Amino acid sequence: MKTILVPVDLTAAAEPALAYANKLAVRWPAEVVLLYSHPGPALTPEEVAEFEYRLETLAERLRYQQLVRQDARRIRYHYQVVAGCLHDHVQSIVARYGADLVVMGLEHTDCGKPANNGDHAARITELVSCPVLVVPPGRRPLPSRLVYATDFGRLPLATLPRLSALAGAFPGMLELVQVYSPQQRGNLTYLKRAVAASKSQLSWPTITTKLVEDDDPIEGISDYCARTQAQLLVLTPSREGELMRFFDKCYALTQAYHLQIPVLVLGHPAQVVAAVCCERCAKELQLQTIADSLKVTSLV
CATH class of the missing domain: 3.40.50.620 (HUPs)
Known part of the structure; x- marks a missing residue:
């Protein structure tokens, strides 16, 4: 039980x-x-x-x-x-x-x-x-369409069995979504492989994958969930401060879609290990982490 x-x-x-x-x-x-x-x-x-x-x-x-x-x-x-x-x-x-x-x-x-x-x-x-x-506030049915958003290039595959354990509670269609910045276009092959590797580790009735380009990963996934009318967002933060930004009240005031649906947080940044494919990716990761920290500071 x-x-x-x-x-x-x-x-x-x-x-x-x-x-x-x-x-x-x-x-x-x-x-x-x-x-x-x-x-x-x-x-x-x-x-x-x-x-x-x-x-x-x-x-x-x-x-x-x-x-x-x-x-x-x-x-x-x-x-x-x-x-x-x-x-x-x-x-x-x-x-x-x-x-x-x-x-x-x-x-x-x-x-x-x-x-x-x-x-x-x-x-x-x-x-x-x-x-x-x-x-969030309001009454809603259990979801039939789920979106799992994270940086799959940095996600340890050991995280995924914890998500599979919830398949009985949320037996809907699951979509794995990787948001990438324009600067990461040269790494799309690596990201596609990372998403495919995660998909192979999940036991879910129906799984699809999607890569979405956006400068801001939070706003990118929020817009994508709104377009696809996702009913549950599964999130594994990949950087410190990401959840603080994600749940910030400024998004509630603007009625951002990701705060209008239930959000399942699977793991936290301390559990996510950086996995980069080359020196260029490592530099991009470092710059993105600094940018995220500045965004959090400006919101607090």
Whole structure:
């Protein structure tokens, strides 16, 4: 049995993430662990019991609102209440329950403060070893069209079995998308081979590949997802600061497409090893990393 950890802040903003997790729990199937981190000092047993009751009430209400009764009854819930900030506890809770996936809201409030410039979602992905699914506001069905975007030229193939393990939860059409800059046109053969190598390692019903040219990898993949009406974006960041930019509130204000659909973060930059085919690629990688750092600085 799989386990989905759902951090909630007991606000209305947490409901879309739990509703989405409920649908995944039925399809996969999986158990659901609801985690609430209460800002402040240690809680009394009476306070813990009260918050657990509120979590149970939320779970019972949503599962019968969003699912048919037969499916809703199949979900088994666990409730966990801790004092302090979520990022201080999430790592130990993931380990305690052996969570296979964390499902969280895009607008999650932690330590009594709302997320700022995407730092909350980015921070959680750095702390846990399992994939993190970030769900924006609104109700939506489970996806049938998925896009996996990363720099396949730098992606360790050992990352891919973790994605294949999620095929049962997301059995749709998967497209591997490599965004490259105009300066990388001379390396297209290498990139095509890297994408093909990743495709061969994935167990998915239907897989296609695509190379997209754009100066900015984030805006390039966002535009591509909008054109193809992707319903889920799987992302493995390849550089430090990339997730901070990806979840930045400026994109929410401009209603960028990549923040209008669920985003599954598979791994983080510390797990991605640079793999370049020549000295020229190494120099381009170095310049791109510097450029990304400057973009992050300008957004903060």
